[in-house]
Amino acid sequence: MTELLAGIGLLFLSFCAQLVFWRIFVPGRQIRALLGIFFLVPLVVFGVVQLTGAPIALAALSAAETARLAIFYGSCALTYIVLFSAIEEQSPTLAIISYVAEKSQCTGADLVARFGKGHELSHRIELLVRSEFVRHEGDRYRLAPPGDRLAKLFDAANRLFGIESGG
């Protein structure tokens, strides 16, 4: 039970740290900042527990229990970080659903007028440049090293898991 409560507590603290940080300054590379926050918060908490010698159950966990806590915390934190890309920017699919719900009914022409102009594509290119995954050189876009690594990872996953190419 200690691992579960400690894990939930650490997740809550990390989320609060994000809220505070975002109020002060919204980072340009939000995913990287989130990874930093969710990595540092438990280290700070464990450091404080060790330094102060606080007599809390967290200090009495065995190695296996600590690993269980780390895996629980890490997997939930990564889930949140993956979800965050959909929080940061509304996904185009959800935008279509939201638009149809707002209009109650609409024709294909309405949807083309709203979503068929390429604004979503342009916005995504800008986000890739802002996140430094892509470089804009002259009139051409090229992969920056982090973008190259990410593209290769997804390309390999596409082949390994037999996923149809999407977008």
Next chain:
Amino acid sequence: MRTEWLLTFAPIIGLGTNCLTHILCRKVLGLRTGPTLVCGFLLGLVIMAVAVAVNVPAAISTADLAGLWATLGLTYVALAFGFWAFLNLNMTSLRIRMLRELLHSEHGMSRAELFGRYSAEEFLRRRLARLERSGDLALVDGRYSLGSHKLLYVDRCMRILRAVIFAGTEHKQDG
């Protein structure tokens, strides 16, 4: 000692089973993505549950037992969700599609070339086809309407989270 570590890694063993089942179902059995994801998730869950049931200590209080199952179960669900989200990004993310287009281009691409490889019409057509297939949109007499409210609720949750996280900042609130 060994059983304690097996308990600790039970969700990772479940995730490994999930991944292997996915590869087997897609590459060997040629199943579609939807059933493959369900099979992988369920088999991984069963293997994880068996690993936990076999290794759970005999002398454990009910509260600790409940806590242990909740921790390991939630860990497996989070890992399986992460795996699904990773695969889903490959199938639906515009940004990943663009990165992969750029990876396969030798000298980079201009905006026009990127739009040529993946046009706004294709972007819309793919999404409408997926939404119709999943029953989220219904096309009746040439007019689209909501087939299910599931994604609308997801969108509302995302809007609430966006409002909480970005309140008081200059981030665009309506997505």
